[in-house]
Amino acid sequence: MNSRQLAADRSGAILASSLPYSVLLREHTRTAHRACERAMDLGAALNSHGAYRSLLRRMQTGYMLLAADTCVYDGERLLNRPGSIAADLMRLAHDLESEPADASLAAEHLLVTETDAIGAQYVLAGSRLGGRVIVKTIMAKLPGARVSFFTGDDGDEAQTWCAFQRQLDELGRSGQHDYALVLRGAARTFALIAQALSGCLQCQ
Secondary structure, three states: OOHHHHHHHHHHHHHOOOOOHHHHHHHHOHHHHHHHHHHHOHHHHOOOHHHHHHHHHHHHHHHHHHHOOOHHHHHHHHOOOOOHHHHHHHHHHHHOOOOOOOHHHOOOOOOOOHHHHHHHHHHHHHHHHHHHHHHHHHHHHOOOOOOHHHHOOOOOHHHHHHHHHHHHHHHHHHOOOOHHHHHHHHHHHHHHHHHHHOOOOOOO
16 A cells, blocks of 8 residues: 555545444455455365365465564454464464464564554454355365364354454544554455465465
8 A cells, every 4th residue: 555545545534534443444445355255266265175275275374474473463462352363373274284384484574553453453353254154165065174264263253253343443433543554454464365365475
């Protein structure tokens, strides 16, 4: 996101300051969200167990790169979600029947501040909710496939998502975090995950 776009987003945020952050982010990241969905190509991923494992490995690459960024943990702290990305990596390792990935080997830093990390958490929390939606499809297409990553471990994910949105909106109302930076973090996180799903990223 360039400086002109950042300025435009800041102006838009001022005009829409009465709207909750959860509403603003849903509208302003709609295109990026759809790009991620297209990059996943779930139909192709469910053609075989091997294709499904390849999808999980690509997901693992993206999440490793995020986990290597220390700002991600600032977002977890602000939104009371400590250890959430570590849990994601553990579930991916379980589904891949491998040892947990070492995120310290990754090299990618796309977040600049803890405010950017709020936007990143929005993307990660939403992806957990979306994962629950496709679990039945995975199990129907690939009997016996491991689905820990997409199932999550939060119990009622919809209720967890609602609680997350309430916390996100409270942070917005506090006036302590520039919405343009929150949006920047969300946009960069969506872009990173889309690249990972497309097989364009490698951990260095």
